[in-house]
Amino acid sequence: GQQLNQSPQSMFIQEGEDVSMNCTSSSIFNTWLWYKQDPGEGPVLLIALYKAGELTSNGRLTAQFGITRKDSFLNISASIPSDVGIYFCAGQIKGTYKYIFGTGTRLKVLA
């Protein structure tokens, strides 16, 4: 099935640093979602975005819905060791039930 381009694929950062990742698509979406998945667990919703240009925060996390509706980014500020995991985006195709998922960004935080 179709997947969204997500970058970077993986990153190692120092505790306290900020992190940025993004997703791009050739399709227009009406919803962008960001999830975190720990090993062996299901994805947990972090942030949901419903409007082009929308900027939403959840604690140290901030995500934006791109103006073109074809991209989104997620920022994590002042990372901590428990931020380790896989982050992935999802976009919902307008007027459908279909969600397309990103390839994931594996984050490792070095204490």
Place this chain on the structure above:
Amino acid sequence: DVKVTQSSRYLVKRTGEKVFLECVQDMDHENMFWYRQDPGLGLRLIYFSYDVKMKEKGDIPEGYSVSREKKERFSLILESASTNQTSMYLCASSPRGGSGNTIYFGEGSWLTVV
């Protein structure tokens, strides 16, 4: 909080066995989904249901069937398990509507077919 519960977290089954994976959601969502997740392949949709007794095939329905007799419950059935069905299975739900919906996932079911 939305809760999607998958009844079995870890299963080991033999080739040829019939396998049932159960999923229950408590948010009165109309839509329910079954995905499988494999390294390098991401999330792939197996089946989708938009109402009781209604279902649609996803991207990889071969070897699977589903049942939705009640709104809150969506079951995935492997009629005759095979080793290439060893995977992590994720159930999800979302409210009806074509726009602005959030999809919520369960904890996942790890199935190993030997």
